[in-house]
Amino acid sequence: MTALAELIDSTNTYFCLDCGVCTGSCPVARVFPDFSPRQIIERSLYELEEPSDDTIWNCLTCAQCSVRCPAGIDFPTFIRRMRDEAHNLGFDGVPAHNGMLQTITSLQTRPNIHQNRTSWIDDGKIRETGDFFYFVGCRPYYDVIFRGIDAGSIQGARNVLKILNACGVEPVVSNEERCCGHDALWNGNEEKFKQLAQLNLDVIHASGAKQVIFSCPEGYYTFKNTYPEYFGDLGFEPVHILDFLADKIKDGAIQFEEREQVVTYHDPCRLGRLAGIYDAPRELLAAMPGIELREMPRSRENAVCCGTTGWMNCSSCSKEIQMQRLAEAGATGAGTVVTACPKCQIHFRCTKSAFALEIEIEDLFDILADRLASS
């Protein structure tokens, strides 16, 4: 059986009804008419699709197609595995930012590298070992790379630590943490993903943590869903901070100051369609007095992607998607788009800065930390 035939078999692609709902739903196809998930699948079934097809790198893997597919075909996984195949044959996508982010993650696969990725911590309280591990993710790097567009990445990490401390948690934060491997995996580099994941598991096991807390949807989804596929039982529980906070708010462990603000909420694809978390961020916004949430027409499972994934193939299509999304957000009358993903924040702030847009882009946990009432 060829690699492609095996891939078709394992992702149930044979069930394709040829209905075209995937292409009709695809945010890329709307801008690039040559990109068609339906045709990629059809060509694959007729054994006409080649790993050299460079359109496979345009897919955002946002799962807008797969949540609507009547045959239940997991197109993002299909694309991911096809990229594995293509990468092994020497075909790759076009890395954004001159491949800087791919280089940084490659360097993190080296076991004897010792990073200084916790130097952002000022008055936050952390520990060397303990029950809770705060997996910061790539924010320390993003903060430097995207300073020019005021990405504010590290402020987000400081705020999450502040929130955890306010809840009485002093988590382990480690210099030895690595990139979770999400981008390597979706860039078709499974080997790099496995190396990063193994190093992360070693660091977390050495910390003795029972729960690993994430504020990044990609890190959470990758630990929760992908790590067990490769490594079985992890020996700890990946917890999204939204789930962690839900109980704390119910118990009254943290309270908020009242402040009027009209916002709209952008569902990140890893948090929403992939991890299935739609209600928790809305409940958190509702728990903060003075916040009025105005939904965009495309929200929850219909939320459109922020335009690019895995620091790859950022194009005029990405910018068009971002412009449309921010216009949609602005049309709700809200002055602020709330995101819950550091990458969505970077991508939207990039577009805001490139086109001098009026709208504010804020992270959910920055808003929360800013309103924490001192008890």
Next chain:
Amino acid sequence: MFQTTLELAKILGINPKRLRLEWISGAEGVRFAEVAREFTEQIKSIGPLSLKKVA
């Protein structure tokens, strides 16, 4: 861009002394030789980076 690279190297745990940027005009041959010699000595004193790959 140089400043960004320098900061990224620091976070990655790579000695920032491995990186240097100098602007030297085409008329300053002596200066170029001086900087190249100095930087070579500096790198030699730090030693190899030895980023071992996974076995």
